[in-house]
Amino acid sequence: AETKLQLVERHIRAFPDFPKKGILFRDICPILKDAAALTAVIDLFEEHVRANHQQVDLIVGLDARGFLFGPLLAQRLGVGFVLVRKKGKLPGATVSVSYELEYGKAEAEIQEDAVTPGQKVLLIDDLLATGGTLYAACELMKKQQAEILGCLVVIELKELNGTDKLKPLEVFSLVRY
Ligand code: PRP
Numbered sequence: 001a002e003t004k005l006q007l008v009e010r011h012i013r014a015f016p017d018f019p020k021k022g023i024l025f026r027d028i029c030p031i032l033k034d035a036a037a038l039t040a041v042i043d044l045f046e047e048h049v050r051a052n053h054q055q056v057d058l059i060v061g062l063d064a065r066g067f068l069f070g071p072l073l074a075q076r077l078g079v080g081f082v083l084v085r086k087k088g089k090l091p092g093a094t095v096s097v098s099y100e101l102e103y104g105k106a107e108a109e110i111q112e113d114a115v116t117p118g119q120k121v122l123l124i125d126d127l128l129a130t131g132g133t134l135y136a137a138c139e140l141m142k143k144q145q146a147e148i149l150g151c152l153v154v155i156e157l158k159e160l161n162g163t164d165k166l167k168p169l170e171v172f173s174l175v176r177y
């Protein structure tokens with residue numbers, strides 16, 4: 001029988017030269033389109049979190065595709081969800097940090113009251129490439145004095161060495177290319 005991981009892998013597509021020439025874009029849309037594949041992703045994350053973390057206070061999701069998985073996992077774990085957004089999208093007092101992408105530059109932002117000092121957080125995104133995005137989100141968490149437990153991603157692109165950039169933080173990935 002097919003494992004949950006095989007089900008997930010079967011729902012990831014690759015598009016050459018998107019959004020720029022030379023980038024092989026891994027597309028998670030088929031996972032979202034398939035109820036069983038999406039459930040399998042959340043099951044695998046939940047199993048990992050329950051096996052490795054005694055207490056989690058918040059799931060922190062990255063704009064935009066971290067928002068697709070983060071709230072589902074947070075609900076499973078019975079904890080809240082916080083948004084790290086691209087700059088200029090969040091109202092009220094915010095904290096921001098700039099970072100480099102595999103194909104561009106951006107600024108990440110959170111609401112100042114999103115996380116309180118000492119809260120134990122897990123960051124989640126669809127994909128780890130250079131690690132710049134997750135690194136920036138971690139910087140925001142440090143500014144808010146959160147305790148970062150680790151990062152969760154559906155896909156890790158190994159050749160870009162994102163896990164090195166995030167060291168000593170733990171990165172849990174479901175599928176690696
Ligand atoms: C992609 C992806 C991750 C990030 C990974 O998002 O969803 O968030 O890039 O790259 P990195 O590890 O090199 O930082 P993107 O910035 O394209 O934004 P989007 O989710 O709004 O499409």
Ligand code: HPA
Nearest residue numbers: 024025026027102127129
């Ligand atoms: N797929 C999706 N998002 C990405 C990728 C990719 O291959 N690289 C950087 N962000």
